[in-house]
Amino acid sequence: MSDPKPSRRRVLATGLAAAAGAVAGCLDGSVTGGPANDDGDGRVLRLSLDDAGETLRDGAVIDPAESDPRWNQAAFAAARDGERYTAQYRKPLPAATDDPTYAVHEETYYRLDSVVVNEAVETRPVLRLFEADDDGETDNDDETDAVETQTLPESDRNAVEIAHKSTRARGNPGGVPVGLVERGGYVYRDADAVDASELPAADGPDRVTYRDSAYRVEVTREQFYEPVYRAVAEPVAESTEGMEAILRAQTVGARIDDDDLSADAREVIEAARHGGYEESHPYSDGYAELLRALHERPYIDGNVRKDAAWTESGSERIRYGDRYYDYRLRFESA
Template sequence: MDRRRFLAAGAAAGLAGLSGCLDGLGSQGGVGGANRALQLVLSSEATPLRSGYVVDLSETERPDDERAFAATLDGETVTTQHRRPFGSRPDDPVYTRHEGTYYRLGAVVVDEATVTHPVLRLSAVGEAGGSDVPEATPADDLNRVDRKVVHVAHMAARARGNEGGVPWGLVQRGGYVYRDAETVETSRLLDEDAPSHVTYRETVYAVEVSHETFHEPVYRATVAPVAETPERMEAILRAKFVDARLSGADLSTAARSILRDAREGYEETHPYSEAYRTVLSGLHARAYLDGNIEKDAYVEDPGIGVVLYDGTYYRYRLRFLDRE
């Protein structure tokens, strides 16, 4: 899992945990009850930030990144459909270094394309080996591409009617969307004589394929120089990604101890100790001080961010936990 997926997953987890803890605050006397603890977790972030945010385009998961960068740098127009160039996002840009200069890589939407893609969905019909289930092809007997298709589509089928989510970066429209020509050409599940049922993890699934219309953005790759030195690049990354800064020299022994313990997870119930309140204030998490963030009219974030502590960067996460 790369850094961007990790942060996305962490944000989702933080929001989910925060949502769950808020559900019962109204009936808990405003502070969540005596058994509700606020947990702080610190985990390592790349230090310096350049080592995690500045990428080598020859080593990314997208083989076209290096060519797109070189072409755009030469003044050519490079466009992609549906997927943003370089894997960048508006809130999480990609940076690279070329001949001593650091560049920010991104994209702008310049058009819309209307296209048709096959969509494969699965629906469970029974357990494998059952007397009332139709004959099915084992997923292990399919080729590599189709095994991936079935795996993704099964996650969508499994989630229907159950609590929990699915990886929306993979699952789309409740199944697997064939977006590239190579996958369409390789997949036997799109053939006229494709199996009508497949077996995956002891469950028999009916296979349904439809051709659907998609309206996809067309992106133009952008390349902008931002820094000529490592120090300036580090300053740019700090300004964009660091939410708080702490110095051990300004903290009490108890507060420093909390930050040390937080690498394994530190928690307290309300009312919090003075040292914990100091740490929360230093993280600019004052919305948590009264034990009930519902009292605040505006909460900017769900309790996640990056802190620079005595020259080292950490990701921090705050969440409520119910303890028996």
């Protein structure tokens, strides 16, 4: 059947040129459109689909036996056995948020968390670096007194590198790396590292040289209020099917089978899988049907110029056939 306004839709395929061309031909010849006039707002609604695979576990579950997770495996082992494991300041396991972390051990799946169970008060050395000429002394004095950073213990070398980032940022736009610099310098938190370090010592060097520049060393001892975390590993599933069901319930929205869609809607979704698909409003019957199957009614049932632009929908994970896809809807200039 002919399209009353074929210029309203475009297939945006990259690669697979022959397949994409065939899909485009089908769309131009068989997808029925809405009213011939469009809204004239100069934009199109683009749908893209990214393949997320056949299972959700591959990207959501960590197997410590096959990878090196960036959390305390001793904490995971203790929490699995019901033992109390706590850590101060740093979370022993990932904290459960809207996107929790799961791990598997001997075919049992666990949901990981770190919960605050107390507060600790500690006095920590804080290293700050300042331009050596800030105190009015000469460059010769700076060079004579300064200790080369590379000759210091590893804990001090790391401290100087991080403290230098704060020194470099003073008075300059761009800020400092969040999570590394604290209180304008570097905080020594590991007791063993403090014992092995030279800079926090009472007779430590007053100046250091870093990247061919001399810096004045300032070490203060300051009070910190730090959380105490308890590691939690809650068993949630005893099989791969059970874990898959949990992940589907948490992350998957619409579930669509080929039989749920008309031929026109299937052509639209195939085009979206091969690079993207777009139309201007009013949308063709096939596009509108697919939007309803995605539960994206604000794009067709409301004021398209206003309501859909502010809706919280527009991106989600779906199951289509036997695979998962992440889709995205967005308005673009025609």
